Amino acid sequence: MRILVANVNTTRSMTDSIAAQARHVAAAGTEIIGLTPRFGADSCEGNFESYLAAIAVMDTVLSYEGPYDAVIQAGYGEHGREGLQELLDVPVVDITEAAASTAMFLGHKYSVVTTLDRTVPLIEDRLKLAGLDARCASVRASGLAVLELEEDPERAVEAIVEQALLAVRRDRAEVIVLGCGGMAGLDEQIRLRASVPVVDGVAAAVTIAESLVRMGLSTSKVRTYATPRPKTITGWPWPAVDTPAVS
Amino acid sequence: MRILVANVNTTRSMTDSIAAQARHVAAAGTEIIGLTPRFGADSCEGNFESYLAAIAVMDTVLSYEGPYDAVIQAGYGEHGREGLQELLDVPVVDITEAAASTAMFLGHKYSVVTTLDRTVPLIEDRLKLAGLDARCASVRASGLAVLELEEDPERAVEAIVEQALLAVRRDRAEVIVLGCGGMAGLDEQIRLRASVPVVDGVAAAVTIAESLVRMGLSTSKVRTYATPRPKTITGWPWPAVDTPAVS
Amino acid sequence: MRILVANVNTTRSMTDSIAAQARHVAAAGTEIIGLTPRFGADSCEGNFESYLAAIAVMDTVLSYEGPYDAVIQAGYGEHGREGLQELLDVPVVDITEAAASTAMFLGHKYSVVTTLDRTVPLIEDRLKLAGLDARCASVRASGLAVLELEEDPERAVEAIVEQALLAVRRDRAEVIVLGCGGMAGLDEQIRLRASVPVVDGVAAAVTIAESLVRMGLSTSKVRTYATPRPKTITGWPWPAVDTPAVS
Amino acid sequence: MRILVANVNTTRSMTDSIAAQARHVAAAGTEIIGLTPRFGADSCEGNFESYLAAIAVMDTVLSYEGPYDAVIQAGYGEHGREGLQELLDVPVVDITEAAASTAMFLGHKYSVVTTLDRTVPLIEDRLKLAGLDARCASVRASGLAVLELEEDPERAVEAIVEQALLAVRRDRAEVIVLGCGGMAGLDEQIRLRASVPVVDGVAAAVTIAESLVRMGLSTSKVRTYATPRPKTITGWPWPAVDTPAVS
Amino acid sequence: MRILVANVNTTRSMTDSIAAQARHVAAAGTEIIGLTPRFGADSCEGNFESYLAAIAVMDTVLSYEGPYDAVIQAGYGEHGREGLQELLDVPVVDITEAAASTAMFLGHKYSVVTTLDRTVPLIEDRLKLAGLDARCASVRASGLAVLELEEDPERAVEAIVEQALLAVRRDRAEVIVLGCGGMAGLDEQIRLRASVPVVDGVAAAVTIAESLVRMGLSTSKVRTYATPRPKTITGWPWPAVDTPAVS
Amino acid sequence: MRILVANVNTTRSMTDSIAAQARHVAAAGTEIIGLTPRFGADSCEGNFESYLAAIAVMDTVLSYEGPYDAVIQAGYGEHGREGLQELLDVPVVDITEAAASTAMFLGHKYSVVTTLDRTVPLIEDRLKLAGLDARCASVRASGLAVLELEEDPERAVEAIVEQALLAVRRDRAEVIVLGCGGMAGLDEQIRLRASVPVVDGVAAAVTIAESLVRMGLSTSKVRTYATPRPKTITGWPWPAVDTPAVS
Known part of the structure; x- marks a missing residue:
């Protein structure tokens, strides 16, 4: 099982320590991939940074190539989890x-x-x-x-x-x-x-993500977190987010 | 008094009709400026588009040159108002x-x-x-x-x-x-x-924004909506958002 | 536009200062009429005085001759606003x-x-x-x-x-x-x-009353604040309240 | 024990049927006194009548000569109970x-x-x-x-x-x-x-009023329902309410 | 009228003082029967003792021979009242x-x-x-x-x-x-x-129990507190609880 | 890791199917022990049976000899979980x-x-x-x-x-x-x-119990779920519950 653990800020050392904590608690067969957003603030301590982080995490996760089974958003009190749930078919867990x-x-x-x-x-x-x-x-x-x-x-x-x-x-x-x-x-x-x-x-989120995957459970797609409707997205520089419908 | 009315999607005709509605109710001396985000979806009908809109509106407002007295975020049920409140000293009203x-x-x-x-x-x-x-x-x-x-x-x-x-x-x-x-x-x-x-x-927001300005009231800066702390923001293509601390 | 600002106690100097505050924030074309109840306590600091004030304000407003566009009940935390909403067709705003x-x-x-x-x-x-x-x-x-x-x-x-x-x-x-x-x-x-x-x-109420009038909005009459049903009212000395159905 | 049961409207037949119901459930030694307000509407079906009833009940109860042990306000969903609690030292029960x-x-x-x-x-x-x-x-x-x-x-x-x-x-x-x-x-x-x-x-209120009296319990006077502060009350035609401080 | 007042612990002196307090407030014709559970802790100060008390009280009340009109569960903050309500047709009042x-x-x-x-x-x-x-x-x-x-x-x-x-x-x-x-x-x-x-x-419960009996009111049997469905109960040593369906 | 899964009723076939479901989702190294209470009803469909089950589960778990790492109470909507949390040092999870x-x-x-x-x-x-x-x-x-x-x-x-x-x-x-x-x-x-x-x-509870054990987390003992105080428990036939203080 592979779990993406997305840091919400651009400080790589923090991504590392988050990933280390995640690996510390992860089950034997679980691979933890730490992700650092390619844009945003070096730390999130308010709504402005947090909103920036919200889409930075979406961009980062959508840009990840290769399969994965669950995503953890590793910022405490941050915005954005609902967007990830719409874009992805795998479980999303906010710390x-x-x-x-x-x-x-x-x-x-x-x-x-x-x-x-x-x-x-x-x-x-x-x-x-x-x-x-x-x-x-x-x-x-x-x-x-x-x-x-x-x-x-x-x-x-x-x-x-x-x-x-x-x-x-x-x-x-x-x-x-x-x-x-x-x-x-x-x-x-x-x-x-x-x-x-x-x-x-972070530890709690890893165990919950693993559990959801093990039980074959993921985000309901019937209403709030249904896949985004096809949209014309303009002006946005990163293709990953530009074409979420393919995810 | 000048009020910026920010549409949350990139459909210009919708910005126009929103601005028209705003002008319809605005007081004699109030100038309404309709803003269309330079990136984002042509309509917001879910969290993904809404989070994108959140920062698109911040980018649009921060990019606006010239003075203004209040900002209206003209998307119903959208994210982002709290970020604007942090970034600006003028009142922010969500419709x-x-x-x-x-x-x-x-x-x-x-x-x-x-x-x-x-x-x-x-x-x-x-x-x-x-x-x-x-x-x-x-x-x-x-x-x-x-x-x-x-x-x-x-x-x-x-x-x-x-x-x-x-x-x-x-x-x-x-x-x-x-x-x-x-x-x-x-x-x-x-x-x-x-x-x-x-x-x-939109009409309600215009009258409230005007009222706040007239009463000399704006967002409290003591805690939740204090100006963002100085951050190193990397990877973000638009300078307006990149340097919010100067706003 | 004419707005009645009803004090809840019988202290005229307080009516004056409330009206002055209202005029201070009122828009150019707004006329503020301060009303003092013709009965009641010189200050409201409890439920007894407040209930007395509730009908004193209704009596005072119903006794006002001449047209008006909105009414403000200028007592903080007092009873009675719902009664005024039933009796009047214009907006009622409680401070x-x-x-x-x-x-x-x-x-x-x-x-x-x-x-x-x-x-x-x-x-x-x-x-x-x-x-x-x-x-x-x-x-x-x-x-x-x-x-x-x-x-x-x-x-x-x-x-x-x-x-x-x-x-x-x-x-x-x-x-x-x-x-x-x-x-x-x-x-x-x-x-x-x-x-x-x-x-x-008081200032907030003036701007809200003005806004409602400008938007052509007033109290909904479909249920809670429908005009009172025709009643036989006996024993009440003031004709204004006695015949609310004509208002 | 004597309990005053105050009707909220001026319809005497309704006072009678309320008092009958009260007597039906009252304990052996309990005397029920039905009171009809001396002013107000013949029935209360909205806030206007209800606010009028609020002070009419206070007037009626304060005008009652002779001792009593508890008061019941016998209107369903009406205003005024808090005022009675301030004015009286005996328990007040709203139906x-x-x-x-x-x-x-x-x-x-x-x-x-x-x-x-x-x-x-x-x-x-x-x-x-x-x-x-x-x-x-x-x-x-x-x-x-x-x-x-x-x-x-x-x-x-x-x-x-x-x-x-x-x-x-x-x-x-x-x-x-x-x-x-x-x-x-x-x-x-x-x-x-x-x-x-x-x-x-009405039946429920009678048993509760009796119970409070039997337990020697009455309204707390430490804050919300403390006796009204001495006020100058002007313009009010009924002496009972005019001088509540003596009650 | 006979009211059973069930202590939740096995300390008889406490049952006595509870029953004394009950008698102190009870009406002339009310007989108070104090019950002490035949098993359980000498005092309840936590969930474990409280759950034990819950069924001990049910056992005690069901074992009581002779008629009664209401039951009071005389433990503050304890479990079990809902079970009694299912088992009995008379009113149950928790202190x-x-x-x-x-x-x-x-x-x-x-x-x-x-x-x-x-x-x-x-x-x-x-x-x-x-x-x-x-x-x-x-x-x-x-x-x-x-x-x-x-x-x-x-x-x-x-x-x-x-x-x-x-x-x-x-x-x-x-x-x-x-x-x-x-x-x-x-x-x-x-x-x-x-x-x-x-x-x-305890005093409050006695007056409420008496009042319910006087008004001819008892627990609703339409859903939550309907009589328990017939069950096969095994291993339980006390016959009273074993056959609640007959109660 | 060994997890006790306690059925709340005495129907052994139900214990078996619950345990099977638990094993189905349990991690490789997790041993599931299904427990059937030694007294109680064959099914719980109300408060009476549920309260009986509450202590039956405590009795069953306390009677279990040998070590275990967590306990699951496998009745939906039943009473008793708080008691188990007091009695045990290992995590307790209610389904x-x-x-x-x-x-x-x-x-x-x-x-x-x-x-x-x-x-x-x-x-x-x-x-x-x-x-x-x-x-x-x-x-x-x-x-x-x-x-x-x-x-x-x-x-x-x-x-x-x-x-x-x-x-x-x-x-x-x-x-x-x-x-x-x-x-x-x-x-x-x-x-x-x-x-x-x-x-x-049941599946959800197994994964949560496993997770808590893996993270080294168990019930807080600072207040609500502190170990029961030493009590004199009389009349209770089963020694396990009689002496919880030793657990």
Whole structure:
């Protein structure tokens, strides 16, 4: 089974760490292909970058040559998953939803700890749309930017643990979700320090994608995610997206 | 006052009819500038086209030279409004929200009549996120594609009226919202036939944009819609979007 | 265009300041008529006064001789708007809803800052019924009574700013709504001090009323707000309300 | 124990039948006093009449001389209960809420069958505000006006049973609530024909009022329903309401 | 009228104090029978004990010989009420719901003060399912275990009052509900100290059960709570539960 | 990895078919152990049987000797999962939640098709509590009892497909969930006939349990699902449940 794991920003080292985290949890026969968009921002921390990432991920996945069985969109709280679901016949799993969905099997309420304060409402909105917010105790910001996570993982762990403990104590969370693709790999350390289950979205998404493939399940094509109708697309420079109807 | 009214698809005749509708309701001193994206689909009827439109509208607005006081995103149920709000200092009004917000002053519940069945969930999702769904009785599809509206307006009126009447009778709506930018200008005929107030999103958005400007109000920059942080954006062909920080 | 702006209490100086605020934002051709109820309390700070105000406003508006194009009910969180909508054919705009609706175009969440703690639940209830509560971060009390606002505007600004800053920081509001008709005119000062958009309900209501009139839209008469059925009304001393069917 | 049961309209025969229903269920030591407002409409079927009734009931209750232990507002879906709660120290029970609250002990979901279609949204709004709507399957109209219920009880039973059966079958209700004070006394016949529990609001309210008195419980005075602040009330012709602070 | 009041744990002294509280509020002609389960835990403070209690209560009630008119399940936040409703033809009242339902007649919002932190989510879940959570301000833990309440009532009052005051001040509750059957009898002291109405679930349930019986109302048998279908039940040691179809 | 799959009824042939379905989807190294409760009803179609099953499953799992890595509760819409989570340190997955959670990755809305009409509210309640109901379009009954599914699978497929098609067309579902453990193995046929993804809860639960184990995640023990406090449990005949503290 081959799973494409698409980073949402153009920072290759982050693609690498996301792919490593994915491989870490992947089953024996699963091949993980990390994809970096060919355009976009070096990190996504707001709607502008996120919308750019939405089509960058579609472009990247449509440009991938060779077969694959599932796609993971590895940005936390980002736009675009619905577009991929329309364009593809294989299952699409977003790490925001994968993590929330997994957390709900582990405790009565979960909290998300993410990067900057400004991204909190984006994540809240994604969870609300996904219908996975009823048991979300809070979304908290660690105050660290996406790229700072990589630069200083120790400080990142510190800042995330602090918010995780507040989430458990004040917001009554029982499970913590890591709210950024760039936090991949930090789950174990945070779990040890916060004494509650810690869910990494990339890992969760890999297991869900594998499961869907194993059960022979993929996106319903009856209404919302039906293949796009044939359109005249003009002005767009990349042929992959230009002719999605062939996908 | 100058208001940019951005169509979400590349069909110029639709930009023209949207701009005409906007001018029809605009106050004496208001100049309406219709914008057509330089890339994208000829109509938006799903998430893929809508995500493409999201950045196409950002590109188009950022490329506009000369001053303006407000921006209207004239696609019903489309993605992207949040990105524009981050990038701009002037008010941004989405016609989906403008129409719903206006309808709520006119009756206890409203229904949206849109184009194809597949776009219904997109509109429901936008209204849910906007927090304007509590008094939405239903979103109904007329069964006509976006471009069919222009080709055969008489048939369009017929199909919309049929759904409007069902919305009033069965779903208990008291106001009808026209759920497509391409329906601009049909409101009067449908109002006469359905005997309830009919709200056109383009008209509603123009009055709201004018009002915000007159009151000296614009998007809050404290958190969600703060100006994007400085990023390294690579691979993107259009300079306007490439350097949003200067806007 | 002539708009009646009905104060909900009997304090004429408050009617004057509300009308002044309305005139400040009104379009060139709009005439603002301030109305003071001929019975009721000198300020509304609870359900008893508010219910009295509900019919006092109906009485005042029905007693107004001469034509008008729209009516604004200028009490924040008060009862009665639905009654006016039944009795009149012109648009009716309540400042509670006008402000909330406007605030939602300006940020992800808004908070209301009102007068006394005891009025907070009334405002919450009105927003809930209006279906405008999903993005309301909080309703906060400044601790000042309605009439104290007029007596000491400086202290009022101080107290409102304090709560506004708490709303932004703790409740994650991005926009502030002034939750009392008596706060009309303070918006600019608070905006400067709180650094977020501040919405005054009277101003918002004027622009919305003007917009509805311009678009030729008024209250739907199909169900909830249909003209009252002919009734035998006895014991009521004021003829205006006694014979609403003629309005 | 003495309970005041206030009709909301001026039709004395309806006060009588409501009081009879109240006496039918009242405990041995309970005295029921039926009150008819001294002003208002002969029936309430919309917001205008309902707002008039709100203060008419307050006036009537405040004018009552002699002691009493609880007050029942016997109009289904009407305004005003919050005002009474502020003005009085004894428990106030609204039949809309009493019936819903009782129905929830009897089945998984309940439906209300009321009079005219136009009153359905008013009842929905009251239940929403009361937080008793989560298990309300539907509010259905029998199509009969309030005064028609009295004129032709047989036809009334027929029309109510028809809607009750639809509520059970289509809306999945398991309990029926009679949605009009004027339906008092019809519960037994409808129960026999619809084969589900039928709750009459007047009866339910009497038992709840008695229970609160027996438990020594009354309205909390800490915030929302605190006694009205001293006000200067002008222009109001009835002394009872003019000086509520003494109550 | 005879009402069975079933304790959910096996501590007889607690059954006694619950029955005493029930008798304290019961009407003249009402006989209260306290039942102690013949198996289960000495106190219920979690799901495991609560599920055991669910069937222990069913067993106890089904084993009761002689007629009765209503059953009260006297555990706060426990499982099982739905099963009793299926098995019995007489009304079943759960103290969790009785207290919440009663509190809603007394103030705008209520809070529950219970025993241990770990039981808070169970109570929240029961209120959510019952559709009585919309006006619940908070569920707070006093930190005392169920059996500690009996051992040291003075300390219990202290701890409950502390949380009650926080609920009123911070969570904006206006009424306090005692969230444990073992708190029966403490309501008066807490009311005096917290200055808000305090609802005891056992007392509330008794009055509601009496009221339902008086009105001739009992559980609807049309769907959810229809008598269990005939089943082959094996391996269960107690005949009462083994043959529920005869009940 | 060893996963216990606990049937909720005492019908061994159903345990066998559930275990077969589990093995069908299980990964190479996963051993599936089917467990049949030693007491309870031969099928669960209501709250009484379901509550009995809740503790029967706890008894069965606690009585299992030898190690295991996860537990699946294989009854659709049944009580008890929270108790297991308290008692065990390994992950517990309920098929109701597993199926809903999986369906949400496959379409905008899902519907459940279950057995009898009377079980619909139970399933709705479980989904509501699990916070997985926001995207549930409907729960529909096929009209077949649990044991009829086994007796006549062809008729079962027919009846389920009929409701599935109605769910897609009328309720706007895009994915179908099989709402009964006894439907295990029918998914493929229904998928072919209904042309939408069909999720079997047992299969979904196996993949989720495996995933949790692989990620080293299990139930949070900080609050709701902490190990039961030490209790004196009396009268209960089975030692396994009697001494849960040792587990």
